[in-house]
Amino acid sequence: MSTSIHITAWAIGIILFLVTFFMYKNKNPKSKMLHMIVRLLYIIIFITGFLLFWGVMKQINNHYQMLYGFKMLGGLWVIAAMEITLVSISKGKNPAAGWIQFIIAFLIVLYLGLSLPLGWYEFK
Ligand code: HEM
Numbered sequence: 001m002s003t004s005i006h007i008t009a010w011a012i013g014i015i016l017f018l019v020t021f022f023m024y025k026n027k028n029p030k031s032k033m034l035h036m037i038v039r040l041l042y043i044i045i046f047i048t049g050f051l052l053f054w055g056v057m058k059q060i061n062n063h064y065q066m067l068y069g070f071k072m073l074g075g076l077w078v079i080a081a082m083e084i085t086l087v088s089i090s091k092g093k094n095p096a097a098g099w100i101q102f103i104i105a106f107l108i109v110l111y112l113g114l115s116l117p118l119g120w121y122e123f124k
Contacts, residue, residue, distance in 0.1 A: 001051035003119025009048050010078075013041035014106075017082045024089040035086055042079045049075050052118065067116060074109040081105050 016038050023031035053072050057065065085098030114122040 001048060001055055003052065006045070006048040006052055007119070009041060009045045010075075013038060013045050013082075016041060017086065020086055021089055021095075024086065031090070035090070038082070038086065042083070045075070045079065056118070064116065067112060071109065071112045071116060074105055074112055077105040078102065078109050 016034060020031055020034040020038050023034055049072065053068055056068055081098055081101035085095045085102055088095040088098055111123065114120050115124070
């Protein structure tokens with residue numbers, strides 16, 4: 001499993017998440033359908049991330065293991081935050097709590113992803 005497939009999956013997921021958010025906001029009747037596609041992407045993001053995680057866990061036995069664990073939890077948190085944001089806007093509730101979580105979780109996960117050795121390794 002390569003990191004580029006994972007990156008493609010979450011990049012498309014986040015773009016469609018943003019599109020879906022504004023469609024709900026504008027009460028577009030197709031927003032529910034797009035929301036289902038975003039949910040499908042959650043699964044693809046999780047599977048590609050989990051396969052990376054699994055591949056690494058078979059090979060390493062050092063402190064990076066824990067950082068990879070945090071990376072997985074962080075990734076799940078980003079997904080949860082996207083879903084919370086979309087569900088609240090779809091019900092006409094204030095989406096601020098979802099947005100705040102999304103931004104915090106995304107920054108943490110971006111930092112962790114770029115600190116870990118595979119693929120982009122910007123923060124060594
Ligand atoms: C929307 C949610 C997610 C975002 C924004 C995200 C973001 C990232 C980023 C920026 C990287 C670094 C790519 C690279 O180094 O080339 C990465 C790598 C990785 N992600 Fe995710 N991820 C998400 C979800 C997940 C999930 C759910 C899992 C686990 C089930 C996961 C596991 C991994 C693993 C194991 C790596 C490889 C780390 C490395 O050594 O570079 N990710 N992700």
